[in-house]
């Protein structure tokens with residue numbers, strides 16, 4: 164394991180060569196907003212919230228999937244990046260029907276936290292107001308497409324951690340939806356083991372436990388990283 | 402993959418009962434039931450069955466050992482694949498640059514009005530599917546309309562409506 168030295172916001176930092184810019188930024192106290200990234204599952208760099216500037220490159224790079232390298236000079240908080248981040252979060256709101264006041268995750272929602280973090284007081288884009296449904300056919304859980312941001316964390320956790328691969332994304336563009344098996348109601352999806360990992364992984368109120376109140380519906384993501392770490396390092400005691 | 406077949410008994414039974422499934426299984430076998438052959442296999446399946454039914458998607462998923470959600474995701478990502486039975490007739494209006502410049506969008510609007518459906522949809526009686534394409538590559542014939550896989554050039558709203566009206570009955 165080699166150690167590399169790079170610059171983040173004009174500060175010299177060292178990192179292990181298998182780490183990403185996101186890890187290095189976190190260690191250097193320059194945390195970046197993230198949404199699709201989830202510890203314990205593969206990275207897809209889908210949300211683009213963690214974009215950073217790298218000196219000498221005209222292209223912005225997603226920190227969650229860019230490996231550190233010797234001598235890189237990275238900026239995490241320029242005006243250009245702040246503008247884009249705000250734009251991205253606003254577009255996420257405009258794409259579906261997010262009404263925080265009636266959402267079970269109000270107060271514990273990563274999307275809501277992001278909106279506050281990037282300073283959104285209103286959305287400048289026209290809302291699409293798509294007609295999408297709520298599926299509560301599963302005995303314990305439900306999915307509300309109105310609140311889905313298509314981060315695919317549920318898809319990855321179901322396939323990579325639970326090994327069930329119940330979930331995937333159907334369609335394309337604004338018609339994309341999270342599905343269970345062959346687009347059947349969740350309660351009829353044979354492959355689902357009802358483990359609840361997708362609910363834990365979901366950043367918004369799109370996946371929820373039925374009957375839970377706002378106070379109860381906090382998502383315990385440390386459980387997911389615990390399972391993954393235990394499996395990788397064969398440590399089964401908590 | 403350990404055994405080349407990868408077939409569950411149930412799937413194998415379906416295959417032996419229906420010659421179409423046998424043909425589909427043969428194309429998968431030719432590709433050694435490889436996961437990454439999914440798109441080609443769905444392509445063949447649509448050729449054999451006309452469209453992709455739930456049973457066909459399930460069968461393909463089982464034989465290639467892919468999760469059903471993944472097969473469905475791929476089948477709905479590409480415009481080429483259809484999960485609905487095809488209509489008796491199709492009318493495909495090109496909206497590529499040349500055809501567009503020659504008035505294809507007005508022509509399309511006329512057909513949409515006559516058939517009472519939007520591009521991409523099928524009439525309720527299953528007689529006509531109206532589609533748009535992006536340049537099949539015969540710009541000299543603009544505006545181009547493809548009727549049941551046969552291309553016709555220099556179309557007008559009148560000539561298109563004449564064809565389509567006959568089909569709508």
Ligand code: SF4
Nearest residue numbers: 321355356358359361
């Ligand atoms: S409950 Fe578990 S098995 Fe079922 S969809 Fe969610 S992650 Fe997959």
Ligand code: SF4
Nearest residue numbers: 311312314315317365
């Ligand atoms: S249901 Fe939740 S985890 Fe899954 S894609 Fe939508 S927002 Fe992400």
Ligand code: FES
Nearest residue numbers: 208210211213227
């Ligand atoms: S967290 Fe890096 S692109 Fe989503």
